[in-house]
Amino acid sequence: MNDNQPESMELRLRRARYRADHRGTKEADLVVGGFFERHHQxxxxxxxxxxxxVLQEQDVDILAWAFGTAEVPPHLDNAWMQALKKLDYVEVTR
Structure with a gap:
C-alpha cells in the first residue's frame, strides 16, 4: 500500500479486533474486546x-475508567466512553 493512502476501515477494524481481544489480561480482554464486538459495526x-x-492506553487505566474508579481524560470522554462504562456487553463464560 502506498504510504500516502489511508488504511481502509476494514483493515483498521481487523487490527482493532485483534488488539481489543489480546490485551494481556483476561479482564481487559473481556471489557475491551466485548465492547468492540458489541459496538464496532x-x-x-x-x-x-x-x-x-483507547487501544493505546494501559489496561489498568481503561479498566479504571470502565469501572468508574478513575476519571476519564477529557479527550476520551464522550458518548462512546459512556457506552464502555455501562459494561452491559461483557459476557463471562467458564
Whole structure:
C-alpha cells in the first residue's frame, strides 16, 4: 500500500479486533474486546479514531475508567466512553 493512502476501515477494524481481544489480561480482554464486538459495526471514522486511541492506553487505566474508579481524560470522554462504562456487553463464560 502506498504510504500516502489511508488504511481502509476494514483493515483498521481487523487490527482493532485483534488488539481489543489480546490485551494481556483476561479482564481487559473481556471489557475491551466485548465492547468492540458489541459496538464496532456502528463505528464511523470519528469513533474508530477514538477507539484506536483507547487501544493505546494501559489496561489498568481503561479498566479504571470502565469501572468508574478513575476519571476519564477529557479527550476520551464522550458518548462512546459512556457506552464502555455501562459494561452491559461483557459476557463471562467458564
Amino acid at each position: 456502528d463505528f464511523d471514522e470519528a469513533a474508530m479514531a477514538w477507539f484506536e486511541i
